[in-house]
Amino acid sequence: MSRVRTLLALVLLASSSLAAQQRPRPASTLLQAVEVHNAEGTIRVNGPYDVPVDKEVTSDVAVLNGPVDISGTISGTLVAINADVRLRTGARIRRDLVIVGGTLTREDGVTVDGEVRTQAELLRYTMDEGRIVPEEGRSGEWRPHFDRPGRSRGESYTDFFFLAARTYNRVEGLPILVGPRFRRPTSWGRVEVEAFGVVRTAEPIRWDRGTLGHEAKADLRLGVRNGLVLSGRLFDVVAPVESWQLTDTESGLAAFLLKRDMRDYYGRHGWEASMGARLGEEVSLSAVAGSEQWRSVAERRPFTLFRDDETWRVNSTFDPGRVDLASVRLRIDTRERVRSPWRGGWFINADVERGSGSVVRNPGPLGIVQPAEDVTYTRGFIDARRYNRISPGTELNLRIVAGGSLGGDSLPLQRRFTMTGPGAIDGYDFRRLNSVEPDVFTCGTISTWPGRPGLCDRIALAQVELRQSIGFDWDDWFDGDAWWQPGFDMSPAWVLYADAGRGWKTPTGQPGIGHGKGIPPLSSFRTSIGAGIDFGSIGIYLAKSVSTSDEPVNVIVRLGRRF
Amino acid sequence: MWAATAPLAPLAAQARPGVEIQLPTATRLSAEGPLVRSRALLTDSYIRELLQNGFPARLHFRVELWADGRIFDELQRSVDWDVVVKLSALEQKYEVIQVVGGRPLSLGSFTRLEDAEAAAARPVRVPISAPAENRRFYYLARIEIIALSGSDLEEMNRWLRGELQPTMTGNRNPGTALTRGFRTLATRLLGGERREFSERSPTFRPVTR
Numbered sequence: 001m002s003r004v005r006t007l008l009a010l011v012l013l014a015s016s017s018l019a020a021q022q023r024p025r026p027a028s029t030l031l032q033a034v035e036v037h038n039a040e041g042t043i044r045v046n047g048p049y050d051v052p053v054d055k056e057v058t059s060d061v062a063v064l065n066g067p068v069d070i071s072g073t074i075s076g077t078l079v080a081i082n083a084d085v086r087l088r089t090g091a092r093i094r095r096d097l098v099i100v101g102g103t104l105t106r107e108d109g110v111t112v113d114g115e116v117r118t119q120a121e122l123l124r125y126t127m128d129e130g131r132i133v134p135e136e137g138r139s140g141e142w143r144p145h146f147d148r149p150g151r152s153r154g155e156s157y158t159d160f161f162f163l164a165a166r167t168y169n170r171v172e173g174l175p176i177l178v179g180p181r182f183r184r185p186t187s188w189g190r191v192e193v194e195a196f197g198v199v200r201t202a203e204p205i206r207w208d209r210g211t212l213g214h215e216a217k218a219d220l221r222l223g224v225r226n227g228l229v230l231s232g233r234l235f236d237v238v239a240p241v242e243s244w245q246l247t248d249t250e251s252g253l254a255a256f257l258l259k260r261d262m263r264d265y266y267g268r269h270g271w272e273a274s275m276g277a278r279l280g281e282e283v284s285l286s287a288v289a290g291s292e293q294w295r296s297v298a299e300r301r302p303f304t305l306f307r308d309d310e311t312w313r314v315n316s317t318f319d320p321g322r323v324d325l326a327s328v329r330l331r332i333d334t335r336e337r338v339r340s341p342w343r344g345g346w347f348i349n350a351d352v353e354r355g356s357g358s359v360v361r362n363p364g365p366l367g368i369v370q371p372a373e374d375v376t377y378t379r380g381f382i383d384a385r386r387y388n389r390i391s392p393g394t395e396l397n398l399r400i401v402a403g404g405s406l407g408g409d410s411l412p413l414q415r416r417f418t419m420t421g422p423g424a425i426d427g428y429d430f431r432r433l434n435s436v437e438p439d440v441f442t443c444g445t446i447s448t449w450p451g452r453p454g455l456c457d458r459i460a461l462a463q464v465e466l467r468q469s470i471g472f473d474w475d476d477w478f479d480g481d482a483w484w485q486p487g488f489d490m491s492p493a494w495v496l497y498a499d500a501g502r503g504w505k506t507p508t509g510q511p512g513i514g515h516g517k518g519i520p521p522l523s524s525f526r527t528s529i530g531a532g533i534d535f536g537s538i539g540i541y542l543a544k545s546v547s548t549s550d551e552p553v554n555v556i557v558r559l560g561r562r563f
Numbered sequence: 564m565w566a567a568t569a570p571l572a573p574l575a576a577q578a579r580p581g582v583e584i585q586l587p588t589a590t591r592l593s594a595e596g597p598l599v600r601s602r603a604l605l606t607d608s609y610i611r612e613l614l615q616n617g618f619p620a621r622l623h624f625r626v627e628l629w630a631d632g633r634i635f636d637e638l639q640r641s642v643d644w645d646v647v648v649k650l651s652a653l654e655q656k657y658e659v660i661q662v663v664g665g666r667p668l669s670l671g672s673f674t675r676l677e678d679a680e681a682a683a684a685r686p687v688r689v690p691i692s693a694p695a696e697n698r699r700f701y702y703l704a705r706i707e708i709i710a711l712s713g714s715d716l717e718e719m720n721r722w723l724r725g726e727l728q729p730t731m732t733g734n735r736n737p738g739t740a741l742t743r744g745f746r747t748l749a750t751r752l753l754g755g756e757r758r759e760f761s762e763r764s765p766t767f768r769p770v771t772r
Contacts, residue, residue, distance in 0.1 A: 047671060065671030067678055082670055084681055101685050121598055121688040122661070124668055142642035142663055142690050391636040392629060392703045392763060 029119040030134065033100045036079045037062035038131040053090060060095075064132075066102065077114065081123055081132070087112075158182050162196075168252035170261040170312040172238050173202030173302030177215065189221035198237065202300035209267070210300065213237050221278075229276045229286065236269040238297055241318070241414055242454065244349075244383050244401060245423030250559050259307040262421050262430055264453050266318040266414050267295040272325070282334050288327045294359065294414060295320045313431075314451035319412040321359030321372065328352050335387055345387040352380045352406070359412050365449055377409035385563055393469035393493075399563045401501070404458025408506055411457060418442050418454030419461060419503040419526075422556050423563075426499055427528020427545030429554065437548065438512025440502040440526060445510065456503030460519060465497035465562060467534065492535045497562065499543075500527040534561065580607045582762045584626075584704045585686075593769035596689035599626055599704045604760075605648060605680040610708060614657070614676070619649035623707040626689045631699035631766055639700070640691045646670075646683045659683050693769045702764040 036042055042060040049063045051072040060076035066083025070091040078085070078093050082101040087093075089109040096114035097104070101122035124135040159181050166175040179196040198213035205211050217233040240263040243251075255261040270293055276286025296317040329351040337344030356376040363369050381403035388396045405411050420441035421430030431442055431452040439445070443456035470492050502525045504515040512524070526548070532541030539558045545551035585598040601622060604610060610620055627641040645662040651672070657679035659670040670682040693700040 048673075065669065065682065067673075067681075082682070082685060084678075103681075120686045122670075122685040124661070124663065142644060389638060390634075392627070392761070 029098060029117040030100055030123065032096070032117065033062075033079045033081055033098045033119075033123075034125075034132060034134060036060050036077050036098065037064075037081065042076075042079075044130065051091075081125075156184050158184075162194075164196075167248040168256045168302070169238070169240075169263065169265060170255055170259075170299040170302060171202065171265045171297045171315055172200035173300070175200050175213075175238070185224075187224075189223050189227060190219070191221075192219040193217070200238070202302035204300070209236065210297070226279050227277070229274070229278055229284070231274045231276070231286075233272050233274075233290075235271070237267075238265050239268050240265055241416075242418060244381075245421060247560060250422075253559065255302075255304070257305045259304040259310055259312065260430075261299075261313060264318075264451065265297055265315055267297045269293045269295070276329075282332065282337070284329075284331050286329050288329060289325070291322070291324045293322050294318065294412070316413070316449045316451040316453035317362055318414045318453075319359040319362055321357055321375075321412070323355045323357030323359065323375070323412070326354045345389070347385040347387070348382070350380075350382040350384070352378065353415070354378050355412070355415070362413050362449070375410070375412060377411050377415065378406040379411055379415050380404065380406045395465075395467045397465050397467070397563070399461075399463040401461040401463075402459065404456075405506065413453060413455075416443075416454045417456040417459040417503055419456065419459045419501050422558065424461060424499065425501055425526050425528050425545075426497075426530050426541065426543030426554060426556050427551060428526060428548070429551075438510070440504065440513060440524065443503050443505050443510075443513050445513075454503070455505065457506045458515075459501065459503040460525075461499065461501030463497065463499050463563060465495055467493045467495045469493045470533075492533055494531070495534050495539070495541065495562070496529075496531050497541075498527065498529045500525045502526055530556070532556070534558075536560075580604050581760045582624075582704045582706045584702055584762050584764045586702070586764055586767060587692075592767055593693055593695040596628075596691045597626070597702050597704075597764060598686040599624065599689050600686040601646075601684045601706050601760075603680070603684075604706065604708060605676060605683060610758075611676060614648065614650050617650060617652060619647055621709045622646040622648070622683060623709060624687070625705045625707075626691065627703045627705075628691050628693060629701055629703060631701060639693075642689055642691050644687070648679055648683055693767070695770050697768060697770050699766045699768055701766045703761060704764075705759060705761040708758045708760075 037044065039060065042062050043057065044062050044064075046064045048067055048069075049061070050069045051057055051074060053071040055072040057072070057074045058076070060079070061074055062079040062081065063083050064081050066080055066085070068078070068080050068083055068085040069088070070078070070086070070093070071088040072090075073092040073094070075094045077095040077098065079098045080100070080102050083099070084102045084105070085097070085099055086105040087097075087107060087110040089107045091107075092111040092113075094113045097112050097116045099118045101119070104116070104118060123132075125132040126135065127133075162177075162179060162181045164177045166172075166177065168174050176199045177196040178199065179194070181192075181194040181196075183190065183192040195216040196214065198215060200211050200213070202210075213236040215233075215235045215237055217231065220230045222228040222230070240251075243263065246254075246262060251261070251263055270291050272288055272290025272292075274286045274288040276284055278284040297315065298317075299312040299315040301312075330348065331350075332346055332348040334344045334346045354377075357374070358372050359375050360372050361370040383399070383401050385399040386397065388398075390396050403417055418431070418441060419425065420428065425441075428441065433439060433444075433452070440456075442452050442454050444452055449455075500522075502520065504520050505513050507514060507516050527546045528543050529546055530541050530543035532539055537559060539560070539562070541556040541558065541562075543554045543556055580603045581601075583600055583602055586592065587595045587597060601624075604622060605614065605620065614620055623643065623645050625641060625643040628639040630637040630639055644664075647658075647660045647662060649658050650656070651658055654672070656672040656674055657676055658672045659679050659682040661668045661670055670685065671678075673679045673682065689702075
């Protein structure tokens, strides 16, 4: 008998243990919420949901987004997904209360007969015929997407009368572009056509090439993300000789506000056609061929806000003529690609140009007029930058700019260089002649051309900067009324930097300025150091030359980063 | 090893705009990412004013996992997403949308800005976790508020449509609305549309040996 009892006890134990194993394990908060929401008979609501006093809801309720406000009774389970729940005095939920991605506010005198389960984090889901399907395994979508296909295709537009403007300058004033434009992304790429007339606002305004110009281009992209680009362009424009030192905004504002135009300009009239390849918006390589007529353009009388009674710096005459050009251009910009530390953080803008044609060399300060001369040259330029985040808020950034004649050919004036002013070596003034030292900034002499245009055949510049965010809270100062803080980044950064560089002429000739093959001795480079605060849209810096002790300290204001 | 495991405090108790980051429990540090949420961003007077003038606010979240180095720290992984809040001029409701990888998820439409704030501030479990290594790591969470996206005139047109029409036909003072609108526009043109907040988590070791 005792054996039978023991056996019975064992069977009962075994069966109870089995029953315990077969009993459904309590589902996770998320699974329970989804199960209740998708069940038949559940009342589903998307948006605000109220149950007033004295009202009883006799089934399960699932609410998306909410908010949920309960004063009455729910006889089933209440599920709130991405919604906050408020249970007011007298509210009763006869079964469970499940909240995913929301908070619970519970007043006194509230009854929840079942379990209260909450999960703080938001639920991402898709809808399938009224049922919700939680998203899983899509973490790849959360990675930073610098180069989405949709973005590279660009927006679609058709404008019959499009109005735009380019950088303000002392030759054109405000160049206004007027005309039709068309862009259409397609399943295979993109088509873009623009045909603009250019109207220059600088006085004197006449019906001539000084006031009027044109720019038209057609662009065909084959491939949505990567692929080929075919492009053609017709133009009669005024173009800067160099633009790597300052941004267009800085150059334009300095001209418009302070009558300080730190670029030189020449006229370009002709055509070019290019074929290139691109990888997203980050990398492009193109081969360009074209033919242009070059001309000199004099400074005119555009309006300025201050110093309007002063005269403009002379825009030097350049080498007029006709040249055929062939070039290869490379552009890499992975500055936004933060996820890939080594492949991200690069900016490279490089080109190699081969030119041949006939130009009339500038007579120079002595005024000896030269006959037209056949020219053939090869010129290279590179602006390479590396942005390194060495800790959150700290960056160590490097930049190298180099350019010059690759074969030792004599470059036309339009293709020569300067190494002066803000953006280059900050500790030295813009194109100011130091009568003691050789001018390795413009490579000119005391009796140089008016306006001191760039005469260097080659340049080399290295810049390094260390920047660190300042833990500064503007809210402490502005007490919430912050609408008037234009241009101020809420997390400014201090910046320490150093610049070293020079330009030179080839071959050797002028003492201290000429140099033959290779890079001149580093001891001949001009160096400066600086420090400042970058407020985001505006930065203020103090820069002091190191290689010339009697150079005074320069105060530099930059709009945006130095580079 | 230590980790911040205290629950995120209720929003009402915290008036200062910012971002909060909460590490997983000590045993889950290499299994899941942190919880991240914004705090009191839309109730900031500047953002509120822009929203009420019809400009959408875009909260761009970026969370980075860094390895703590002796000299230089090293970025390991990062994720980002957006939350867009805009005022529907017709319904006078604030629409809140979360966008991950270009895919939107509606977090609701609300008549009260406080409810929209609550929706925008829902905690997000960030899908990056530290590798199971005996190194020191930390998370950096940043929110960039861009009150107006893009620089084209479309946004301006939205302002004109969204702000002036209801004002002229409703009970609000047109003069005040115009002043506010132009002030907003001036701020926009001068580049004051961007604000940024960041928070760094405590340093942690996912594995200790």
